[in-house]
Amino acid sequence: MPDMEKRKEKQIIVIVDDNPVTLKAGRDIIKNDYNAFVVPSGEKLFTLLLSVKPDLILLDIKMPGMNGYEVIKELKSRDDTRDIPVIFITSLNDAENELEGLNLGAIDYLLKPFSAPLLLKRLGTHLRMLSQTQTLKKVNEELLQAKEQAEAASKAKSFFLAQISHEIRTPMNVIGGMAELMREDNLDEVQKGYLRDIRDMSGSLLQIINDILDLSKIESGKMDVFPVHFSLADTYTHLCSTYSCLARNKELEFRSFLDGELPKVIYGDEIRIRQIITNVLGNAIKYTHQGFVELRIGKTIRNGSDWLVVSVADSGIGIKEEDRSKIFSNFQQVDQEKNRSIQGTGLGLSITQELVLLMGGSIEFESEYEKGSIFTIYLPLIFGDKGKIERNTLFERVLAKGNVSVLVVDDNPVNLTVALGFLLTHNIKAKTASSGPEALGILWEQARLSHEEPVFDLIFMDHKMPDMDGIEVTRHIRKWEEKTRQKKPIPIVALTANAVTGTDKIFFEAGMNDFISKPIIANQLNTVLKQWLPPGKISAGAGEESKEKSPLKDQMELLREACKLCSTDEAERIAAVLPQYAGSSEMAAALEKIQKIIKSYEYEKALNEIDVLLKSLDRG
Numbered sequence: 001m002p003d004m005e006k007r008k009e010k011q012i013i014v015i016v017d018d019n020p021v022t023l024k025a026g027r028d029i030i031k032n033d034y035n036a037f038v039v040p041s042g043e044k045l046f047t048l049l050l051s052v053k054p055d056l057i058l059l060d061i062k063m064p065g066m067n068g069y070e071v072i073k074e075l076k077s078r079d080d081t082r083d084i085p086v087i088f089i090t091s092l093n094d095a096e097n098e099l100e101g102l103n104l105g106a107i108d109y110l111l112k113p114f115s116a117p118l119l120l121k122r123l124g125t126h127l128r129m130l131s132q133t134q135t136l137k138k139v140n141e142e143l144l145q146a147k148e149q150a151e152a153a154s155k156a157k158s159f160f161l162a163q164i165s166h167e168i169r170t171p172m173n174v175i176g177g178m179a180e181l182m183r184e185d186n187l188d189e190v191q192k193g194y195l196r197d198i199r200d201m202s203g204s205l206l207q208i209i210n211d212i213l214d215l216s217k218i219e220s221g222k223m224d225v226f227p228v229h230f231s232l233a234d235t236y237t238h239l240c241s242t243y244s245c246l247a248r249n250k251e252l253e254f255r256s257f258l259d260g261e262l263p264k265v266i267y268g269d270e271i272r273i274r275q276i277i278t279n280v281l282g283n284a285i286k287y288t289h290q291g292f293v294e295l296r297i298g299k300t301i302r303n304g305s306d307w308l309v310v311s312v313a314d315s316g317i318g319i320k321e322e323d324r325s326k327i328f329s330n331f332q333q334v335d336q337e338k339n340r341s342i343q344g345t346g347l348g349l350s351i352t353q354e355l356v357l358l359m360g361g362s363i364e365f366e367s368e369y370e371k372g373s374i375f376t377i378y379l380p381l382i383f384g385d386k387g388k389i390e391r392n393t394l395f396e397r398v399l400a401k402g403n404v405s406v407l408v409v410d411d412n413p414v415n416l417t418v419a420l421g422f423l424l425t426h427n428i429k430a431k432t433a434s435s436g437p438e439a440l441g442i443l444w445e446q447a448r449l450s451h452e453e454p455v456f457d458l459i460f461m462d463h464k465m466p467d468m469d470g471i472e473v474t475r476h477i478r479k480w481e482e483k484t485r486q487k488k489p490i491p492i493v494a495l496t497a498n499a500v501t502g503t504d505k506i507f508f509e510a511g512m513n514d515f516i517s518k519p520i521i522a523n524q525l526n527t528v529l530k531q532w533l534p535p536g537k538i539s540a541g542a543g544e545e546s547k548e549k550s551p552l553k554d555q556m557e558l559l560r561e562a563c564k565l566c567s568t569d570e571a572e573r574i575a576a577v578l579p580q581y582a583g584s585s586e587m588a589a590a591l592e593k594i595q596k597i598i599k600s601y602e603y604e605k606a607l608n609e610i611d612v613l614l615k616s617l618d619r620g
Contacts, residue, residue: 010035011127012052016045016071017060017089022112026058026089029116030123042066046074054084056127058110061090061097069104076105085130087122089114175519225359229384230270232262236297239274241571243281247293250285259298265384266308272355273379277310279352280375284314291315291372299381306381307361313374319367327365328353352377397558398529399427404537405446405455406430409439409473410462410495415518419460419495422525430460436468440476447484454490458532461512463496463503470494471510478511491532495520522561552578552587553617560610563598571598571606587613 013034015026023038030036037052039045043065045057057075061068068088075081087108088101098109107126110119175198240256247254277295284293296311319327328349356363360380367373408419408430416432423430433439439461447455459477461470474492481489494507494515507515513532516524529538559574575598578591590613597606 011055012037013056013058013123014039014045014048014052014054015058015089016040016042016063016068017058018063019060022060022089022114025114026119029114029119033120034123042068042071042074045071049081053080055130056123057084057086058089059086059106061088061101069100072101072104072106085126087126223354223358225269225272227268227382228270229265229267229386229388231264231389232266232297233258233264235270235274239277239281239295243285243293243295246282246285250289252285252288252290253292255292255294257294257296257298262297262299262308263381263383265386265389267382267384268308268379269359272359276352276355276377276379277312279349280310280312280377283349284312284316284373284375288314288316288372300378302378308379308381310377310379311374313372315372318369318371318373319365320369324367328363397426398526398533399539400533401427401537401539404428404457404533406458406460407433407439407442407456408460408495409433409436409465409470410460411435411465412462415462415495418520422520422522425522426526426529428529436465436470436473436476439473443477443480454486454488456490457534457537458529459490459492460495460516461492463494463507470512471506474510474512493528493532553614556610556614556617559594560607560614563606563610 011034013030014037015023016039017023017026018040020040023040027036027038037048037054039048041063059068059071066074068090072086075084075086082105086106087110088098088106089110089112090097091112101109108122110122236256236258240254244254244256281293281295292313292315294311294313296309296313298309298311300307300309353363356377356379362378363375364378365373365375404427406423406428408416408423409432410416410419411434413434416434420430420432431442433442439459443455461474463470465473477490477492480486489511491513492511494512496503496507496515496517504515514528516528555574555578559571559578563571572595575591575595578594579588590609594606594609594613597609
């Protein structure tokens with residue numbers, strides 16, 4: 001029994017030759033190292049193959065009946081034998097015959113009579129190579145299978161994220177939108193506090209979703225960097241104004257420093273650089289309960305190149321030695337017992353590190369538990385061009401003049417209410433459709449009754465709707481425009497709760513012009529209206545006459561939004577133009593008072609003064 005098991009463990013070699021002397025000689029040479037089978041003809045080889053699968057065949061060329069060439073052709077034509085390696089054995093020392101055999105699929109040639117050392121060496125070498133090839137093939141198959149599984153998992157995750165993004169952003173659009181549209185002048189202080197909490201928590205939930213989507217983009221390699229020319233000083237001022245307010249709310253000292261040697265304009269992804277600093281600075285304030293938080297932006301030279309250096313220091317709780325390795329891990333919050341009251345997903349620093357690496361930089365930290373931390377970020381410093389800065393016009397509100405025809409398509413009636421509410425703040429009374437077919441019906445009817453082109457000045461189209469989604473509706477509209485030879489296509493803007501990478505490409509390929517992510521942000525809507533509505537039907541800024549709002553009231557409401565965001569630079573910019581709208585010396589004095597309050601960063605006090613003025617404007 002042991003001999004049989006040992007025999008089974010050996011590799012199987014079959015020798016095919018019509019010469020008994022060759023068969024015996026070959027068997028005697030290899031029997032100690034391999035399981036040797038001998039057959040005198042090609043026909044008998046195929047009988048043997050019914051019960052035995054060899055690891056290699058030694059095949060004679062010249063045999064009665066089937067010769068070696070005919071045998072190998074048959075072997076290679078069968079699914080169950082085509083992968084068996086074949087070495088021809090021959091007494092013909094002929095290059096032409098050798099080439100013919102190799103062309104038919106043989107892996108080598110051996111001359112008769114056998115040389116024992118050469119035969120064993122050739123067999124050992126070929127079998128090792130075949131074994132390695134089979135192992136490599138198996139590994140490749142496993143890798144391919146793993147790749148397919150990973151791609152399937154990635155598609156499933158992307159689908160899940162798209163769905164969850166849509167399902168969460170849709171109610172968030174309603175909650176956040178309704179909260180933004182609510183008046184505050186008829187609420188008491190407690191009710192105002194409730195409303196601010198709703199707005200704040202909606203923003204927090206949106207940030208969580210954005211963090212998860214950012215992580216998904218990074219993991220799938222779809223996170224892109226979009227460099228622009230931007231003012232580093234403006235970014236610094238915005239960050240300081242926002243976070244100095246948050247620090248003061250916690251009674252922390254906020255320190256800041258911007259190196260005067262830095263270029264005024266740099267070239268980089270402003271949004272991602274701001275996100276990086278925001279994540280680190282936000283963490284510093286979040287985990288510091290007394291003392292200070294400090295932001296320093298400077299430059300250094302590393303390996304002969306200029307680098308931007310961002311340093312955030314704090315006197316917070318610090319990081320334990322055993323928690324240092326977790327700092328940049330996903331969904332990790334260190335020292336959870338002490339920090340259980342602090343909200344967060346544990347993704348901020350993980351995303352920050354990935355963004356820094358994506359931009360070719362690095363991030364380091366030093367920390368002493370219960371004394372504080374210093375995070376230092378290094379990013380390549382590329383000088384920018386002041387003439388190529390994109391100007392910010394967020395606070396020039398677009399107002400409709402005359403008849404602006406807008407259609408909003410959404411299957412959710414509450415989403416329609418929110419969209420109509422936002423559009424009304426721009427003096428736009430839009431038509432609505434609750435489905436794709438209804439939208440097309442309205443469009444055809446409008447085209448029949450109106451001889452103007454385009455039929456609508458702008459269409460806001462929900463992405464995901466039952467029966468016919470926004471993509472399909474848009475394609476129908478574009479085909480209709482082509483068929484009826486419309487001179488100017490209708491601008492179509494997608495309303496989407498799907499913020500997954502690649503969605504924008506789907507919109508543009510379908511013929512849409514732009515998109516807005518839900519929940520609707522007032523500034524984003526303002527930008528879209530300014531870009532796509534006919535210039536002759538809108539006025540940019542609040543200086544135009546409006547029956548519903550005075551220019552001063554409109555600017556005061558914008559100022560109120562800036563103060564709620566603790567955005568000093570934006571608040572000061574708006575406050576600076578207010579005196580021109582003052583109709584009396586008393587109003588001028590009140591506006592000057594607000595300007596001074598804003599410059600002292602007392603935002604709560606500024607909000608109270610703004611509310612008093614808004615109430616007086618309502619009373620006329």
